[in-house]
Amino acid sequence: MTTQLAPDRAPFRLPTPPISGILRPRLLTVCLTLALTTFLAFCVETSVGDIPIPLTDVMKALAGTGDPGTELIVHELRLPRALAGLLVGIAFGVSGALLQTVTLNPLASPDMIGITQGAGTAVVAGIVLGWDGGLGTQALGLIGALTTGLLVYALAWKRGTTGYRIVLVGVGVAWICTSATDYLMARGQRFQAQAALGWLVGNLNGRTWDQIGPLALTMALLIPAALLLGRQMRVLQLGDDVARGLGTRVQLVRVAVLLVSVGLVAFGTATAGPVAFVALAAPQVAQRLCGTAHPPPVAAGLTGAVMVLGSDLIARKLVPGTELPVGIVTGVLGAPVLLWLLVRANRAGSGG
Amino acid sequence: MGTSAVRAAKRPRAVLLLALSCAALLALCALSMAYGALGVPLDQVWHTLLGDAPSRRIDTVIWSVRLPRTALGLATGAALGLSGALMQALTRNPLADPGILGVSAGAAFAVVLSVGVLGLGSVYGYIWFAFGGALAASVLVYLLGGLGRSGSTPVKLALAGVAVTSVLFSLTSAVALTDPDALNRYRFWSAGSLAGQDEGVLLRVLPFLGVGAVLALACAPSLNRLALGDDVAKSLGLRLGLIRIQGVIAVTLLTGGAVAVIGPVVFVGLVVPHIARVLTQSAGIGPDYRWLLPLSAILAPCLLLAADIAGRLLARPVEIQAGVLVAFVGGPFFIALVRRRRLAEL
Amino acid sequence: MTDVSRENAGPDLRAQGLRLAYDDRIVVDDLDLAIPPGRITAVVGANACGKSTLLRALARLLAPKAGTVLLDGRSVHSIPTRTLAQQLGILPQAPVAPEGLTVIDLVGRGRSPHQTWWRQWSGTDEEAVHEALRATDMTDLAHRAVDELSGGQRQRAWIAMAVAQGTPVMLLDEPTTYLDLAHQIDVLDLITDLNRHQGRTVVMVLHDLNQACRYADHVVAMKAGRIAGEGPPAEVITAAMVEDVFGLRCVVGEDPVSGTPMVVPMGRHHEGTDDPATVPIG
Numbered sequence: 001m002t003t004q005l006a007p008d009r010a011p012f013r014l015p016t017p018p019i020s021g022i023l024r025p026r027l028l029t030v031c032l033t034l035a036l037t038t039f040l041a042f043c044v045e046t047s048v049g050d051i052p053i054p055l056t057d058v059m060k061a062l063a064g065t066g067d068p069g070t071e072l073i074v075h076e077l078r079l080p081r082a083l084a085g086l087l088v089g090i091a092f093g094v095s096g097a098l099l100q101t102v103t104l105n106p107l108a109s110p111d112m113i114g115i116t117q118g119a120g121t122a123v124v125a126g127i128v129l130g131w132d133g134g135l136g137t138q139a140l141g142l143i144g145a146l147t148t149g150l151l152v153y154a155l156a157w158k159r160g161t162t163g164y165r166i167v168l169v170g171v172g173v174a175w176i177c178t179s180a181t182d183y184l185m186a187r188g189q190r191f192q193a194q195a196a197l198g199w200l201v202g203n204l205n206g207r208t209w210d211q212i213g214p215l216a217l218t219m220a221l222l223i224p225a226a227l228l229l230g231r232q233m234r235v236l237q238l239g240d241d242v243a244r245g246l247g248t249r250v251q252l253v254r255v256a257v258l259l260v261s262v263g264l265v266a267f268g269t270a271t272a273g274p275v276a277f278v279a280l281a282a283p284q285v286a287q288r289l290c291g292t293a294h295p296p297p298v299a300a301g302l303t304g305a306v307m308v309l310g311s312d313l314i315a316r317k318l319v320p321g322t323e324l325p326v327g328i329v330t331g332v333l334g335a336p337v338l339l340w341l342l343v344r345a346n347r348a349g350s351g352g
Numbered sequence: 353m354g355t356s357a358v359r360a361a362k363r364p365r366a367v368l369l370l371a372l373s374c375a376a377l378l379a380l381c382a383l384s385m386a387y388g389a390l391g392v393p394l395d396q397v398w399h400t401l402l403g404d405a406p407s408r409r410i411d412t413v414i415w416s417v418r419l420p421r422t423a424l425g426l427a428t429g430a431a432l433g434l435s436g437a438l439m440q441a442l443t444r445n446p447l448a449d450p451g452i453l454g455v456s457a458g459a460a461f462a463v464v465l466s467v468g469v470l471g472l473g474s475v476y477g478y479i480w481f482a483f484g485g486a487l488a489a490s491v492l493v494y495l496l497g498g499l500g501r502s503g504s505t506p507v508k509l510a511l512a513g514v515a516v517t518s519v520l521f522s523l524t525s526a527v528a529l530t531d532p533d534a535l536n537r538y539r540f541w542s543a544g545s546l547a548g549q550d551e552g553v554l555l556r557v558l559p560f561l562g563v564g565a566v567l568a569l570a571c572a573p574s575l576n577r578l579a580l581g582d583d584v585a586k587s588l589g590l591r592l593g594l595i596r597i598q599g600v601i602a603v604t605l606l607t608g609g610a611v612a613v614i615g616p617v618v619f620v621g622l623v624v625p626h627i628a629r630v631l632t633q634s635a636g637i638g639p640d641y642r643w644l645l646p647l648s649a650i651l652a653p654c655l656l657l658a659a660d661i662a663g664r665l666l667a668r669p670v671e672i673q674a675g676v677l678v679a680f681v682g683g684p685f686f687i688a689l690v691r692r693r694r695l696a697e698l
Numbered sequence: 699m700t701d702v703s704r705e706n707a708g709p710d711l712r713a714q715g716l717r718l719a720y721d722d723r724i725v726v727d728d729l730d731l732a733i734p735p736g737r738i739t740a741v742v743g744a745n746a747c748g749k750s751t752l753l754r755a756l757a758r759l760l761a762p763k764a765g766t767v768l769l770d771g772r773s774v775h776s777i778p779t780r781t782l783a784q785q786l787g788i789l790p791q792a793p794v795a796p797e798g799l800t801v802i803d804l805v806g807r808g809r810s811p812h813q814t815w816w817r818q819w820s821g822t823d824e825e826a827v828h829e830a831l832r833a834t835d836m837t838d839l840a841h842r843a844v845d846e847l848s849g850g851q852r853q854r855a856w857i858a859m860a861v862a863q864g865t866p867v868m869l870l871d872e873p874t875t876y877l878d879l880a881h882q883i884d885v886l887d888l889i890t891d892l893n894r895h896q897g898r899t900v901v902m903v904l905h906d907l908n909q910a911c912r913y914a915d916h917v918v919a920m921k922a923g924r925i926a927g928e929g930p931p932a933e934v935i936t937a938a939m940v941e942d943v944f945g946l947r948c949v950v951g952e953d954p955v956s957g958t959p960m961v962v963p964m965g966r967h968h969e970g971t972d973d974p975a976t977v978p979i980g
Contacts, residue, residue, distance in 0.1 A: 011819045021818040022806075104796065107510060155687055165690060172686040175619050179543075179679030186543040186673065190532060193539050201525045228815055235810050237799075241759050241790040246863065247783025247811035277518045293798035293843075324526060331522030335515035339496060 027290045027299065034286075034302035038086065041309035045082040046074065048313060053078070076208075084207040084271055085309045085326070087215050089278060091268035093304025094226055096279035097286070097295035098261040101233050102254055103163030106295075109280035110265035113170025116274035117177035118148025119266070123273075124181050124196040128188035137199060138211050138270045145266035148173060153258060160251050162240075166258070202275030202327025204312050211271050218267045222260050226297050229257055234294055276327045278304050281334040307334060365635050366643045373650040377426075380657040384422040385414060388664045392418075420551040425657045425674070427554060428546075428610035429620065431561045433652025434568045435606035436621020437628065437645050441575040442599045443509060449622035450607035453600070454513050456616035457520035458489025459608065461527075463541050468527040468534030478537065479553060479612045483560070486608030492516055494600055544615035544675015546660045557609045564605030568645060571599055575641035617656070617675045623682045624652040626689055655682060708735040708866045708899045709785055711756060715765035718751050718923075725751045726923040729765070733867075733916075738893050738900045740914035742907060744944050748923040749903045750791060750871050756901065757788035757869050769867075783811035787865035791872050793856055795844040801855045802840040805830055808862035830862035833888055849876035857885060861892065868892070870902040874909070882906075886913045911935055911958040919943050935959045 013020040047055045053070055060066035061074035096109050110116060122144025123137050135143075153161070156169040181200070185193045232253045236243045240250050265279060282304035283295030290299050311329035318324060385397045390413055396406050397414060405411035435450040442448075451457070462485025466478040493516045497509035528535040574595045577585045582592060607618060628647040629639060637643055659677035666672055711733040718726040726748045733739055733756075741749045754760040756767055758774045767774045774782060787808075795804055808830070809823040831837045834854045839847065844855055853876050860868060873889070874882040890913055892898045904910045910917055911931035918928040919935075921943045927934045936959075937950045946963055949970055953960040964970050 011824060013819070013821065019816050020820050020823075107514065155691065158691055168690045169687050172683050172690065175686075176679045176683040179676045179683075182539070182543040183673060183676040185539045190536060193535060194529070194532065197525060197529055197535060201522070201529070231810070231813070231815060231818065235807055237796045238804075238807060239790070239793055241754070241788070242793050244759055244779075245757055245783065245786075245788040245790070246808065247780040249779050276522060280514070280518075291798075293796050293800075293803070322530070325529070328522045328526045328529075331518040335519040339499075339512065339515050 024290075024292075027292065027296060030286075030290045031296075031299050031302060034299060034306060038302055038305045038309065041306060041313065042082050042086055045085060045309050045313060046078040048316065049073075049078060080207050080209050080212055081204050081312075082309070084212055084215075085204050085312050086305050087212065087219060088204075088268045088272040088275060089282075089305035089308030090223070090301040091215065091219055091264040091304075092275060092278040092308070093282035093286070093300040093302070094223060094297050095261045095264035095268070096304075097283035097297045097300035098226055098229075098233070098257050098264075099279075100283050100295050101237065102257045102261075103167055104237060105163060105167060106284055107280075108163070108167050110261060111274065111276070111279055112174060113167060114152050114173035114177055115145045115149050115170075115262055115265050116269050117174045117181065118151075119145040119269045120200050120274060121177045121180045121184070122147075123199055124184045124188075127196050127199075128184045128192045138214075141273070142214075142266055142270035145269050146262070148177065149258075149262035149266060153255075161254065163254075198325060199273045201325045202273040202330065203325040204272055204308075205323060205325065207271065215267045215271045218263060222263050223301070225256070226260050226264075229253065229260065230297060233257055237294060272308075273325075273327065275308060276331040277334040278307050278330055281338045282307055285337060362637050366632070366637050366640075369631060369635050369637070370643070370646060370650065373647060373654070377650055377654050377657075380654055380661070381422050381426065383661055384425065384657050385418045387661055388413075388418065389669050416551075420549065420554060421546050421660070422657065423551070424549060424554050424614065425546050425660055426653045427558060427561055428614050428617075429653025429656035430649040431564065431606040431610040432618065432620045432656075433624045433628075433648035433650070434565055434645060435603045435610075436618075436623075436652070437625040437641070437648040438568050438571065438575075438599055438606075439603050439621065440625050441571075441578060441641060442596060442603075444579070445510065446626065448510065449618050450603050451517070451616065451618035451621075453509075453603060453607075454489035454493040454516040454520065455486040455604060455607045456611050456618050457517040457524070458485040458487070458492075459483070459611045460538065460542065460616060461485055461489075461520045461524045464524045464527045464531075464534045464538045467537045468531035478541075479557070482541075482612035483557070483608050486611060487604055489516060489520060490600065490604040490608070541615045543673040544617040544678070545671075545673040546614055546656070547671060547673075549613060553613055557613055560605045560609045564602045564609065565649070567598055567602035568606065571595060571602065572641045572645050575645075579639065579641075615673075615675055617678060619682060620652050620655055620678055623686045624648050624655060626686070627651060630689065708897055709770050710735050711767070711769050711786070711867055711899065711901075713752070713756060713765065713767050716752075716755060716762050716767065717764035718748070718755050718760060719763050720751075724763075724923070726755070729923070729925060731918065731925065731928075733899060733901055735899050736893070736897055737915040738889065738902070738913060739916040739918060740910035741901065741903045741918045741920060742905075742910050742943075743920035743926075747920045747943075749920055752920070753788065753869050753871050753901065753903055754790070757786060758782060759788065759790075780811055783863070783865070785865055786867045786869065787860050787863040788869040789856055789860040789871060789873060791875070795852075795855075797843075797845055799844050800841055801836055801844055801847075801858070802827065802831070804844055804855055805836075805840075805858045805862045808859035809864075811863065826862045826864055830858040833861060833891070834858040835884065850878055850881050853877055854881065854885070857888075861888075866897070867899045868901070870900065872903050872905065874904065874906070882909070889913070907935060907940070907961045908953065908959075911960065912953060912956045931958050935961060 010023045010025065011020065012023055043055055046058050047053050051073065053073065057066055057070055058074055061071040099108050099110055100106055119141040122140045125131050126137065126140045152166065152170045152173050155173070156166045185196055188196070232248050235246055235248045236250065236253060243250050283300040286299035286303045287295045290296050307330055308326060311333055312326040314333070315324040315326050315329045382394060382397070386392050386394050392410055392414065396410060399406065400410055400414040405414070432450065439448045439450045439453070440446055459482040462481040463478050466481040493509065493513045496516065497512035524538070528538050574590055577588045577590045578595060586592060607621070611618065625644065625648050628644050628651055632638065632640065632643055632647065655678060656674060659681055660674040663672040663674050663677045713729060713731045716726055716729040717724065729752070741752065743749050751760065755762055758767065769777065769785060805827050809826060812823065831840055834857055836854055836858050839851060844852055847855065853873070857873060860870065874885055877885060886909060889900055889902070893900050914931060916928065917931050917934045919926045919939060926943050927939055935950060937948055940946055940948050940950070940961055948961050948963045951960045951962060
């Protein structure tokens, strides 16, 4: 006699090659819906702007059969911006999901453990002190983020790490970096502070192809790695001892997950600045939508993409005449969504 | 050793610890009065305070600059230390700083609004706004954290705080980006400084800090019971709802008042209670909030004043803001603490 | 040590000269232990005598400061993690499941040493999970969230996970804590089934001496990090041994149901007869 697996999952098994797994219809449905929404948001993002371009013209421009003026706008302005929003959203969403799973803490986000603050300090130092050695803000942000990530890990390492210690050390490092940034902002000239703040909130303005290149390349490597690590990560959720007993190399998996998470957020921050709240909220929203016991990486990435693209659309259209930075809207939009999900979850009895 | 003998042995040690901390604080106050762009020898400081100043210039510096500044460091430091210890006890979360209730984000938003939208330029004006913003934000967080079935639990409170803080930060940035004057006021406030305030400001905020401090210290015995867990605390006769409201009001008054005047230096409230706990542990007293609260209230101004003094001396004649230096001293200390011991699961 | 004459008795697990410490505090020193293959071994002792520490060292969760743990003659530290997990499974004390995880998912995770990223749910996996759920009487609760269950139900879910792991050697740290008496006996009977019908070697830390006597083939009594006595229950559990290891005066009689030694403790309010000799209770 066999137990029926829950109605919310279906095993599939291929005889040859011996591939098998479990499908979760709800997770799949949510992911497909999110993918569709992302695609729509992407399309709208390319057609909306100072000069509204109908979607059909965008397609023509992409195919090379439109008029040269439209082609220029689409290729040099719209497409890079939309692509940047898409990639950054996915990167932050996946990174947050990984970190929250490995630290067993729904409040953990790459925003909180110092990586984005480190990027911020590096960029603001470049703006205010002129310490840029010829590097652009993107490279500076990257260096800041990666250095801080390494620093946090090194400081948290004491015969191995625990999720708890990483978060605590990260909080301390974040505080130091934030204070350094505040100091530089206060010390600089007005216009420098203005430019710095513009970067610090997260901004998709003026993204170009050579900024997207490194991000896309990194994601092509790291996203598959994240997916492969998924199974091991979920075993890690049961606790270090149980996971070891089940044959997981705990320290190795944790380091790998952290590297992937830090890499994604570092490159994402370098491209668009620390877009607020996405890395924290997207995985939580995805988890509650899919009804899983952990933040699902794919759904989290897609949720992040929807958040960023959607917010950018609103940011551009909200105040006529100016384009607000995307980071301003993600915070304002993301928070009520998270709160609503929290309240709903509590009412249904699954706890906060 | 009988239990009463043990308890009797603890009290002198606790008093000694407090006395030593007070001595450290007094020493720092003296240094704060003496050092700065104009160095004033300690005996001249003493004479000036007694009304017998060696020169007009020294008289002005001591009475109009150093004394208010030191007093500000004392009052706001104590407020932040108290509220930090209280917050960690209420949420049973060693990561809680008073800012998670959204207090500093609310103050920041109000500061930026007061200049950007209302065009207030006066020094007094924006402080009251900051205070009001802090109060409003923490009320909002408390209400939001209490939604849903199980009322306000520490986790929900923290998440609500994070959510509200994010929203407020976004809105603050929005205003600051569109209004250069607002940005200017905001960025100086944000670095966290004891400088540039006159004594009137402190006197007006002091009543709120006082009420907050009294409420906080009154919570102390209940906090010891709260630390044992909700169920045990209730069986020991604790009224949970009441103590939570009392605590939140105290934290809001203390942190709101402090942050409004000196800027968002709330991390002092995160680190100092941990230091206090380590000290009471080493002195064999254990985690007793009747001693932890006063100790935090004394150690926090030590940290703040030390940072302020260092800021005056490091880059003469330019000053580095106290808020910045607190991070560079407190941060590594905190990290060392995290490495050396398992930080308390309260 | 009992004479092992069963064929295909299973992997041979032993510790030699083991010294175990947490930071500088030495918990176990110079300990030699051979776990009889194909038998049930119970480790008993007072609190903080090192029982759980020993179990963790056997499971390779704790690196010894000196000495080795050998599985089939090879040091466990030289066996690849995955291979070891297919041979030896441990259920630690008080494990915590993430919020929202269902019982069947938890039990499914027990199959992970046998899975690869392309073969994530083979027929064997499914069978093992269903069998484990049936054996622990958790079939009806399979789709409930683990953190919503009662203490006893939760413990059975974790045991089901250990069973699904399908290892020839099972190490269980206090598997009957939190269970009511009926379920305690259920679990112990299940463990006996796994031993008798599947030939699994079981090492478990137990608090209840009488259960240890009844269900174990081999008892190891520990005191302050050393083995105070080991052997069949009838040889090891005597009034003198109990007083030495636990500091408890008692009368050791014969269990009327199973015939194994039964410890009847004496305390300040119950002194018993003057004669401390073994008295059958009828």
